Amino acid sequence: MALTRRAITIVVVLLIGASALWWLRDPAWLGDYRHGFHGDGWTGGRASFFVPADHASVTFDVAGHDQFTMQVSVYLDGRLVDRFSADANWRTVTVPTGQVATSRRHRRVDIHVARTWGPDRKGIRVRI
C-alpha cells in the first residue's frame, strides 16, 4: 500500500513537473518581458525584448549618448543580425524576423552596447 502511494506521488510530481516545463517552453507572457532597461528608456550594457514570431520584420529606434559614439550589436535569438555605431541622433533599426522558422510564439531581440557611461552604466535609448 505504501509503495503504491509513493508511486502515485512520484507520478503526480513528474506529471506536474513535465507540464510546467512544457508551459515554460513558450509562455505567452514573454511578449511583455523586457530585460536590461532602466526606467527612463535607456539600456544598460545589454538589453532584451521579445517580438511576435509571425511578423516578417520588426523596427525600433535607437539613439546614443551625445558625447561619443558607441558600437551597438543586435542579435535575434542569439544570432548577430546588425552592428552599427550609435550617436545622439535617432536611427531606425530593422530586424528581419521571418527568415528562419521557429516553433515559438516570440523571438528574442538582444541589444549589446560596447560602452556605457555614468554611475548607472547607461547604454543607449531605445524606442520599440
Next chain:
Amino acid sequence: MRLALRLFIPLVFCAGLVAQGDIYRRGLAEQPIRSDGISYHVYLPSIVLHGSPRLWATADDQYGGAYPEHTGILRWTNTSWWLNPHPIGVAVLMLPFFLIAHALTLWSNLPPDGFSLYYQVAATVGGLTYGVAGLAILSRVLQRHFADGVVVAALVATTFGTNYFHYLTFDATFSHACAFFLVACLLWITERWWSSPTPARTITLGLVVGALFLVRHSHLLLILIPALYRPSDLWTRRASISAAGLVALLVALPQLAIYKAVTGAWIVSPYSLLPATMTFWSPEIAGILVTLPKGLFFWSPVLLASVAGVFLLRDQARAFRWSSVAVFLLLTWLVGSWYDWQFGGSYGHRGFTDVLPLLALPMAAAFDRLRQASRPIHAAGVALISAAVALSLFQMVQYWNGLIPFQNTTWSDYSEIFLRWP
C-alpha cells in the same frame, strides 16, 4: 507543540515565498540581484557562462565595460583583473540554483546572460532556501538541549524578532542567509565532533570552516565556537584539528588563487582598492548595539534575552557559553571598528545577523527559565517577548515600504514613523 515544531520550517519557507512575491510584485525593491547582491553573484555568470574568474566578461557584457561604482568591484592596475570586495562563498553555495536557472533560461529562450528573470528568481529563492535550511539545523541543535515549546519560541523570536526574515526575503541575495546556514552547521558539527571526532565529522568541520571563510573572511573568528567548546581538550584532538584545518585550507584555496591572480599575492584585503579603514582604538559601540541609527538591541530587543540567557545555559549547552560571549564581543569590536559601521543600508544591524544561531542558544536558555517561573512573571515575560517580536516585524514592513531610512536614521525620523502603518 511537536506539530508546531514540524510545521515551523515549511511555514517560514512558504511565508518567505509569499513575502518575496509581494515585494517584487509591488515594486518595493527593484530586482533581487542588486546592491551587494551583484558583487556576490557576478562570479557565477563570469565563470559558468564566460569561463573565466577574471570578471571582465560580465563587466563588458552586462555593464558596457565597468561595474557600477556601488558594487566596489575595481580593476587591479597591474593585472587588469577585477578585484571583488566580496568573496566567492555565496556564489559557490548558489551554484545549483544558478545552473537550474540557466537550463530553464535556455529552455524558455530568455536572455542567457546570468541576470534575466530566472536567474533573479533562483538567487532570491536560493537565499531563502539556505536561510530556512539554517533554521532547520538550528532547530536540531536546540532540540538537543531544550523542550519543544522553548525551541519553537526561540525559532520564532530569532526569525521574526530580529532582522533575519528581512534577509530571507527583501535582501535574500546578500550573504547573511548563507552565513546563518553555515553558522548553524558549525554549531551542529561542533557538538558531534566533540562527542566523537570521526573522519567524516572532521572533514565536515573543515568544510564548514572553509565555507565560512569563503562567505566572509572575518568569520574565521568563528573557529572560537569549536575551540571554546572544550578548550582543555584541544591538545588531545590536535591530529583531528590539523586534518580539519587542512580541509578548510583546501576549501579556501580557490579564493586565495583568485587573489594571487588578481594582485600577485595569496593573501590580500579584498577591500584594498576601497577607502575602507578600521578604527580599532575608537570603535562605535552605542550606535551598533543600543541606540540609533543601527543598534542591535534597539531594532531587535528580543535579543536582550540572549544576553540574560548566557548566564542561564545549563548542562551540555553550557559548552557554548564562552564561545557566545567571545564571538559576540569580538564581532562587536570588529563591526564597530569598520569605517562604515552601519554596514551601508540595512534593516537593523546586519553585522550580527550571521551569528544569530549562536545567540539563539542563550535566548532559548532564558525562555526555558521563564517557562519555569511563577505564573505572573511567565505571563509578563511572554507578553514582553511577543511585543518585541511584533514591533520588530512591524518595523521591518515599515522599512520595506520606505518609512525607515536605509541608513542614518535619526530620532526625529524614528519618532515620526513610530507605529505608523505604511
